[in-house]
Amino acid sequence: MTQQERLVEILKLLESKEILKQEEIAQQFNVSKDTARRDILKLVEENLVERTKGGIQLPVIKQQITDYQNRIIQHSTEKKQVATLASSLINSTQTIWLDVSTTVELLSQKNLPKETLFVTNSVDNAISFSTNKNQIYLLGGYYQADSHLLKGPMLMTQLMNFYFDIAFIGASGISEEGIFFDELEDIDLHQQLRAQSKQVVLLIDSSKENLRTSFKVSWETIDTLIVNQPLSTSLQEAINQHPITMIIP
Numbered sequence: 001m002t003q004q005e006r007l008v009e010i011l012k013l014l015e016s017k018e019i020l021k022q023e024e025i026a027q028q029f030n031v032s033k034d035t036a037r038r039d040i041l042k043l044v045e046e047n048l049v050e051r052t053k054g055g056i057q058l059p060v061i062k063q064q065i066t067d068y069q070n071r072i073i074q075h076s077t078e079k080k081q082v083a084t085l086a087s088s089l090i091n092s093t094q095t096i097w098l099d100v101s102t103t104v105e106l107l108s109q110k111n112l113p114k115e116t117l118f119v120t121n122s123v124d125n126a127i128s129f130s131t132n133k134n135q136i137y138l139l140g141g142y143y144q145a146d147s148h149l150l151k152g153p154m155l156m157t158q159l160m161n162f163y164f165d166i167a168f169i170g171a172s173g174i175s176e177e178g179i180f181f182d183e184l185e186d187i188d189l190h191q192q193l194r195a196q197s198k199q200v201v202l203l204i205d206s207s208k209e210n211l212r213t214s215f216k217v218s219w220e221t222i223d224t225l226i227v228n229q230p231l232s233t234s235l236q237e238a239i240n241q242h243p244i245t246m247i248i249p
Contacts (some may be wrong), residue, residue: 001029002147003096006039011048014058021055052053053080075085078205078228079103083110085246085247086203087166087228092116094165097193098125101170103203108132119162121189123148153187159192167197169222176238187215199223209235219244 001009005027013028014020014241025036040056043049061207065080073117076170083106091094098120108128118129119137141155169190173180181187194200201224209231219242226247230236239246 003039003042004030007048010043011058014049014056019057024055057181062165066121071074078207079106080109081228081249082203082205082226083107085249086201087112088200089166089201090116095119095162097162097164097167097169097197098122098123098129099131099167099169099215100147100150101203103159103205104170107168108134121150123150132190151189156188156192159189159196162196164193164197165199167193167200169200169202169249170192171202171208172200172202172213173208174202174235176235177212178216178218180211181217182213183213184215185240187217190221201226206231 003034006105008021009029010025021120022033022036024030024042024161025039026033029036031039035096040051043056043073044051049058051189065147079102082103087107087110090107090112092115095117096119098107098118100120100122103127105122105128108125112132112134114133114135117137118125119139120126120129122139123138123143126136129136139155139156139158141150142152143150153197156177163204171179172182179190190200200222202222206229222244224245224247227241228249230248231239
């Protein structure tokens with residue numbers, strides 16, 4: 001096996017293993033430690049890997065991209081169903097909020113009116129919607145690299161300058177108790193969106209049912225719930241206690 005062939009195989013291994021040590025490379029490919037060290041140096045020089053304590057790993061940004069692609073792929077059929085239903089609510093005269101959500105981002109694949117103004121704090125949304133020639137306003141703030149979003153006081157100040165016809169939001173989970181998010185800052189953001197939106201629409205796939213985190217808002221936060229299939233009886237009964245429109249395929 002040539003060095004070039006070995007480097008390709010090392011990169012393939014790193015896709016499944018977070019860190020590879022020099023000793024592992026030597027053993028895996030039956031080469032000397034010096035050869036393994038030269039392979040590592042070559043990969044580092046080409047900016048294909050990063051050194052870490054005890055070995056090498058894929059560059060952080062590549063891992064972030066891989067993680068995001070995996071989230072897109074998970075339950076993709078269900079998410080596309082939800083996005084299709086949501087797209088029917090959009091018209092050319094509206095101002096729309098787009099949450100940081102893989103399901104919300106799938107709206108960019110729909111044939112949406114070019115006159116509609118979309119506003120977001122998601123870098124992925126901004127790229128996807130601008131690629132399709134939609135009008136997109138990206139709010140500024142502190143960049144959180146692992147989620148490709150902008151947040152913080154600056155974002156909240158800018159947000160107050162808008163009133164949305166529809167705010168499309170995502171969530172980490174739903175239960176009889178309410179709607180769950182990953183971070184405390186998400187609560188402030190979605191409460192502000194409630195105050196500044198004519199209609200708040202939660203887009204979620206059924207895999208999120210009965211998933212709970214530490215941070216929750218009440219069902220009063222939303223007006224409409226779009227989900228890919230009927231929910232459990234107990235959850236549906238809890239939602240029915242509120243004036244929420246359910247949209248299901």
